[in-house]
Amino acid sequence: MSELDELYQTLILEHNRSPRNFRSLASATGHAEGRNPLCGDSFEVWVTIDNDLVADVAFQGQGCAISKASASMMTTAIKGKTVAEARALFERFHEVVTGRAPAGEGQRKEARRTLGCLSAFAGVSAFPIRVKCATLAWHALMKAVEEGRGKQENDVVR
Amino acid sequence: MSSVSSAAQSFRSSAHGSWDPERIRPDFPMLKRTVRGHPLVYLDNAATALKPQAVIDAVVEYYTHFSANVARGVHTTSQEATERYESVRVRAAGYLNVDSSEIVFTAGTTASLNLVASSFGSDALRPGDEILVSELEHHSNLVPWQLSAERTGALVRAIPMLDSGDLDLEWLERELSSRTKIVAVCHASNVLGTVVPIDRVSEMAHRVGAKVVVDGAQAAPHFSVDVRALDCDFYALSAHKLFGPTGLGVLFGKRALLERMSPWQGGGGMISSVEIARSSYAASPARFEAGTPAVAEVFGLGGALEYLATWDRLAATDHESALADAAIAGLESIPGVKVFGESASRVGVVAFALDGVHAHDVGTALDAGGVAVRAGHHCAQPLMRRLGVVATARASFAPYNTLRDVEALVAGVERARTLFGR
Numbered sequence: 001m002s003e004l005d006e007l008y009q010t011l012i013l014e015h016n017r018s019p020r021n022f023r024s025l026a027s028a029t030g031h032a033e034g035r036n037p038l039c040g041d042s043f044e045v046w047v048t049i050d051n052d053l054v055a056d057v058a059f060q061g062q063g064c065a066i067s068k069a070s071a072s073m074m075t076t077a078i079k080g081k082t083v084a085e086a087r088a089l090f091e092r093f094h095e096v097v098t099g100r101a102p103a104g105e106g107q108r109k110e111a112r113r114t115l116g117c118l119s120a121f122a123g124v125s126a127f128p129i130r131v132k133c134a135t136l137a138w139h140a141l142m143k144a145v146e147e148g149r150g151k152q153e154n155d156v157v158r
Numbered sequence: 159m160s161s162v163s164s165a166a167q168s169f170r171s172s173a174h175g176s177w178d179p180e181r182i183r184p185d186f187p188m189l190k191r192t193v194r195g196h197p198l199v200y201l202d203n204a205a206t207a208l209k210p211q212a213v214i215d216a217v218v219e220y221y222t223h224f225s226a227n228v229a230r231g232v233h234t235t236s237q238e239a240t241e242r243y244e245s246v247r248v249r250a251a252g253y254l255n256v257d258s259s260e261i262v263f264t265a266g267t268t269a270s271l272n273l274v275a276s277s278f279g280s281d282a283l284r285p286g287d288e289i290l291v292s293e294l295e296h297h298s299n300l301v302p303w304q305l306s307a308e309r310t311g312a313l314v315r316a317i318p319m320l321d322s323g324d325l326d327l328e329w330l331e332r333e334l335s336s337r338t339k340i341v342a343v344c345h346a347s348n349v350l351g352t353v354v355p356i357d358r359v360s361e362m363a364h365r366v367g368a369k370v371v372v373d374g375a376q377a378a379p380h381f382s383v384d385v386r387a388l389d390c391d392f393y394a395l396s397a398h399k400l401f402g403p404t405g406l407g408v409l410f411g412k413r414a415l416l417e418r419m420s421p422w423q424g425g426g427g428m429i430s431s432v433e434i435a436r437s438s439y440a441a442s443p444a445r446f447e448a449g450t451p452a453v454a455e456v457f458g459l460g461g462a463l464e465y466l467a468t469w470d471r472l473a474a475t476d477h478e479s480a481l482a483d484a485a486i487a488g489l490e491s492i493p494g495v496k497v498f499g500e501s502a503s504r505v506g507v508v509a510f511a512l513d514g515v516h517a518h519d520v521g522t523a524l525d526a527g528g529v530a531v532r533a534g535h536h537c538a539q540p541l542m543r544r545l546g547v548v549a550t551a552r553a554s555f556a557p558y559n560t561l562r563d564v565e566a567l568v569a570g571v572e573r574a575r576t577l578f579g580r
């Protein structure tokens with residue numbers, strides 16, 4: 001497979017064409033925006049955290065195939081997971097797209113198993129300038145989760 | 159004759175020889191390298207031009223034989239370095255057909271425009287005054303004016319662009335008034351390649367006493383510029399887009415204006431005498447060159463200007479326009495491709511979009527085949543909004559580019575279309 005086909009795998013192209021959870025979320029507990037000033041891409045991410053579980057997550061905005069497919073696949077990957085699991089998934093994902101995969105064969109297998117279809121983004125590591133595209137929605141998600149957490153704490157104080 | 163080459167007649171004559179890019183390609187070492195297993199097809203010249211060996215040699219010559227500070231030492235090497243440094247000022251002045259006392263070395267076009275906006279802008283602007291900035295501008299000829307307006311209470315207004323990509327000069331003529339103090343325009347657009355008729359802008363602006371500040375970064379690499387004939391008040395360009403080193407800019411300012419302007423940055427080299435509470439300043443251009451200048455880069459620019467003198471510039475300009483023509487024809491033959499701008503007067507810069515495919519994806523698909531283009535908003539967000547897009551891809555040509563390069567570009571965009579199923 002060429003570097004280009006490796007980057008734009010069928011799954012990524014499919015999610016780019018028909019993104020999942022591509023909507024806003026009125027009941028969201030957290031919301032944040034991710035912008036890439038380099039290219040003007042921007043996504044909004046909404047998340048509903050219920051009892052430390054990602055009950056619902058959605059996104060809207062515009063960007064390249066990598067950023068849009070990544071946002072779409074992120075939403076399907078984290079729905080139903082705990083916040084800690086989502087965070088750990090982002091860490092694995094970040095390692096794979098930056099080419100800093102774990103050293104041992106066993107660990108690599110474990111990482112692939114954790115990531116599931118998100119391993120489709122491994123081809124990004126051959127195009128370092130595109131790492132920001134692949135992680136744009138993830139960073140926004142993390143901000144949205146933090147924002148939601150802040151709100152809850154305020155509610156408790158009140 | 160195509161629209162592009164007929165168009166360019168306004169800044170070119172037709173009496174010149176033919177141009178063979180193969181003759182100059184060996185002069186550019188970068189053209190020998192490969193990218194992802196393909197020969198480099200460099201079509202990002204508007205971002206920065208490749209350097210001929212002559213420029214690299216000139217920089218190395220400074221560090222090898224003349225490494226000394228300028229305008230400060232009594233020792234021999236400092237004097238030799240100073241003489242050579244000043245000789246490049248004379249050469250740059252000759253290149254633009256102005257006087258060497260009107261040439262200031264800066265860190266680049268951005269620094270030059272900030273210098274003018276800070277110094278001249280602060281001196282000249284009062285609350286309610288107007289700065290007219292074109293819709294075509296790169297952020298570097300827009301944001302400095304916004305900062306200047308914030309400090310002085312002046313207003314920034316946009317000279318609109320026509321759908322063709324040309325400036326609306328009728329609007330300019332109508333809106334110029336005694337309130338207008340500054341008209342800031344590019345000589346050539348970094349996105350659409352449109353060439354703005356600066357001589358006409360100067361004539362109109364001067365009628366109401368406004369000064370004309372020109373961003374020449376994208377014009378100077380494509381054709382020879384006679385600043386005296388343009389009659390603008392300031393003209394800025396970057397050495398690195400003119401086949402020279404990074405980190406160096408050339409600013410022309412009319413002598414009468416430079417002499418009256420306040421300093422921009424303070425420091426060594428720009429003073430006449432210094433006391434603890436106050437100082438008096440050196441005459442221009444030294445007044446605007448605080449600190450140790452980019453001496454090695456000035457040597458490099460000298461190498462670039464000397465090298466450029468060996469080119470038939472008219473033939474080179476024509477060659478670039480022919481490549482742009484071929485690129486536009488080739489790209490427009492691909493279903494779903496839109497080429498932006500149709501000015502009758504443009505240089506070899508071609509912005510385009512593939513329907514439904516983000517410019518970054520087009521850029522990556524091209525990069526995989528060794529073709530380097532720019533993808534993004536090109537530091538011209540107001541223009542992107544005017545065009546109704548977030549980003550575009552952009553191919554920009556230099557005299558060392560060939561028809562093969564154009565073919566690689568068109569084939570790469572075709573591949574991207576297939577890949578993304580459009």
